[in-house]
Amino acid sequence: MMNHLHEFLVFSDSKQNRSVLHLEDSLTAFSQITKIPVSYFDTEGRYCWSTLPEERLCNANLEYEKKGTPCTRNLLASMNISLSLPDAYIFMCEAGLIHLCFALIASGKEYGFLMAGPIAMGNDMEKMIGAFFRKTPAETMDYTCLMTLLRKMTLYTPREIAYLSTLFQNSVTGAISFSREEDLRAQRNQEQSGISSRLQQMKKEQLTLEYPHASEELLTSLIKSGSHDACQKQFSKYIEDIMVFEGGNLSITKLRLIAFITHLLQHDDTWQRNCENLYALEKINEAKTLRELMQIGKTLIAALADTAADRFYAGSSPVIKKLILHLNVHYSDDITLQKAADMVHVNPTYLSTLFKQETGLTFTAYLNRLRIRHGEDMLLNTNLSVTEIAMAAGFSSPGYFTNVFRQVHGITPREFRKRPAK
Incomplete structure (x- = not known):
């Protein structure tokens, strides 16, 4: 890990490049006074540098920066929002802690993000720690590191956090200019x-x-x-x-x-x-x-x-969640259990068992229910024929569509369409 901000943050303007050293001093002073780490992330949201690297609570999160985790999604989403704001963006992370994000933009180009935090908000440290543990999966944390860092944190009121935000922003803009x-x-x-x-x-x-x-x-x-x-x-x-x-x-x-x-x-x-x-x-x-x-x-x-x-799907299996999201969009494709298993890189037998265990339905039953829902919508809101709807919903034939539809509703698609509107 490089030790200085100027090793990562490089502007196209030479004057601003010279100011990066001043910026590092300013952010270090902010952290020494407040005991709140300030970290620099590149334009892709990757962590690069911090004023207090050993004091970052995120170090205790074993899943930190892994793609697709709630923590990473929340971080990237907040960075995206900060790009459109002239001031520091205050947001709460998945663990219930506060962060301050300031996007570095000059002459229409993005240069990354400065993040101050995490910051604990409240009036009772024990309650804050309890809430933190309830929101954080146990298997993702290094508890030895975590408890040491939590005990060092100071609790702030919402008003104090607003003051910290102003101080943080002034520490940045006072050292280097960003005209929007x-x-x-x-x-x-x-x-x-x-x-x-x-x-x-x-x-x-x-x-x-x-x-x-x-x-x-x-x-x-x-x-x-x-x-x-x-x-x-x-x-x-x-x-x-x-x-x-x-x-x-x-x-x-x-x-x-x-x-x-x-x-x-x-x-x-x-x-x-x-x-x-x-x-x-x-x-x-x-x-x-x-x-x-x-x-x-x-x-x-x-x-x-x-x-x-x-x-x-609110279960715990990433395999099933990935598959269900795929089926929701591609339900009309020619999808078999084998093709689904290949897509999520597991054995078909294992997928069949896991799918039934997680959803209460077999893979085929779930897919048919999904197709029937779309068939219902087309029956009520289009003038397509039953044959056209069967094909559009992904069924292999109108007869199979009718049989499955009757199993679900007790009537045929034509009878369903003719029912008086409620």
Whole structure:
């Protein structure tokens, strides 16, 4: 591990490079006074350097920085949000501890992130430690290291954390300058130019400008399926389509996005009761560029997909979770137990046993139930024939679709379609 910040943080501007030494001194002074480590992460979210490397509580987490863990997802999501904010971003990690994140951006280029923390918040250290252990899987922790570090932590009130945030931000900006206004203007001009070019191309090709219903419906389907990566990719296309439809009007696009998410979750009382979710919606309003809107929106959309995934499967097997998320998106493909086993790299017999143990259904029964749900939706909301629906849902024949449908509902697909609406 390298010992100095300037060995990692290199700017394109020579003046700012000379200021990195001053920045390191400033951050070290912050840490010596507060006893809170400040760490530098590169643009990919990889940990590189810290003012107090031996005092980082994250050192006790054996799963720290492993791809796909809740801790890593939370860290990356928070870094993405900080990219759109001019001030330090205060967030709570999976273990219930507070972190302060400041994105280093100059002349439109990202140079990484500075993270102060973790910081303990509350008024009772024993209660804080108890809550920490309840939220942290035992098998992921080095308890000897953990207890030593926890006992060294100071408890702070919310007001004190706000003061710490100001002190941390001043420690950074006082040592090295990061001007955002010029970058924001350049970014907005570049984005508007891209939208104008696309509109001109559509006019040239005599394409009709319509609201992107298909793009919105696909995004909704991917979110509900729990497909984390797929819905983030589709989200980018959806927002770009909305921007073109609205002629590059970022304000209207933000309102469209808020309306879309609100409609998607209108019956989700749990989500609506969580103030952090409402705060995330407010962040959409604060976006000053399309890029910022993309970053905030992707974080929120990914969280919605993760919540949906947990509803489909809340068990402990990563193999089954991976398979179920795949089935939710690719249910209409030609999927067999053998192909599924090859995809998750396990023996078919083992997968069959584990799947039944974790879900209460055989692999085939689960897949058929999933296909039937989509078949029901098409029966009620499209004019497709039963044969077309059977094929679209992934069944090998209309007869097999009808037989499975009758087993589930006690009536045929045609009878189901003819039932009076409730």
